[in-house]
Amino acid sequence: MISKKAMSAAKNAYDIEEQCIKEMKDYFDTDAFSKAVELLASSPRIGTSGCGHSGIICQHMAHLMCCIERPSRFISPAEAVHGATGFLQKGDVMIFASRGGKTKELLPIADICKAKGVNIITVTENLESPLAQIADVVLKQHVNRETDKHNMQGTTSTTALCMIFHALQAALIEETDYQSEQFALIHPGGAVGERLNNK
Numbered sequence: 001m002i003s004k005k006a007m008s009a010a011k012n013a014y015d016i017e018e019q020c021i022k023e024m025k026d027y028f029d030t031d032a033f034s035k036a037v038e039l040l041a042s043s044p045r046i047g048t049s050g051c052g053h054s055g056i057i058c059q060h061m062a063h064l065m066c067c068i069e070r071p072s073r074f075i076s077p078a079e080a081v082h083g084a085t086g087f088l089q090k091g092d093v094m095i096f097a098s099r100g101g102k103t104k105e106l107l108p109i110a111d112i113c114k115a116k117g118v119n120i121i122t123v124t125e126n127l128e129s130p131l132a133q134i135a136d137v138v139l140k141q142h143v144n145r146e147t148d149k150h151n152m153q154g155t156t157s158t159t160a161l162c163m164i165f166h167a168l169q170a171a172l173i174e175e176t177d178y179q180s181e182q183f184a185l186i187h188p189g190g191a192v193g194e195r196l197n198n199k
Helices: 004-027 030-042 052-067 107-116 156-175 180-186 190-197
Strands: 046-049 072-074 093-097 119-124 137-140
Touching (some): 030 119, 030 156, 052 072, 052 093, 052 156, 180 190
Parallel strands (some): 046 072, 119 137
């Protein structure tokens, strides 16, 4: 059996992240969120990019978009400056996720996007940061604290980012009138595919 201290830390993690999601509603900017949804709904292609934990959640966002037939891909910061930004064309959308808004690997990608006429959505805590300043839309990421005792691991911050992406997808399903029959066609596999295709 693990120590009481370890068990307490585990249970406290639930409380920390629950509180974060509740507090996020206080930072919800209706105008910015609406503009982000409008851009994503009308964009031919969607790119996502971030480093570390943010990058992993950006991969999840790209998959979420594909699942509602918004063509999307995660663009690795390393590959972006070696030709991968060729995926993006004028009128497309690029989503950057950076808690501090200063991730140096993302700044040259943002410059490329601006030069190509690609719309930029930045998700960050720092609304005065370089990635926020260059963006067409900024979505506020609020984080109360990470779940570990040192407040250093990307835990609550990734949950907060995920929540924003999930909210965007939920809104896009409504805005584009995406139907379960459409998803059944592209997702025949697994329990979800079986349930949808047996209706």
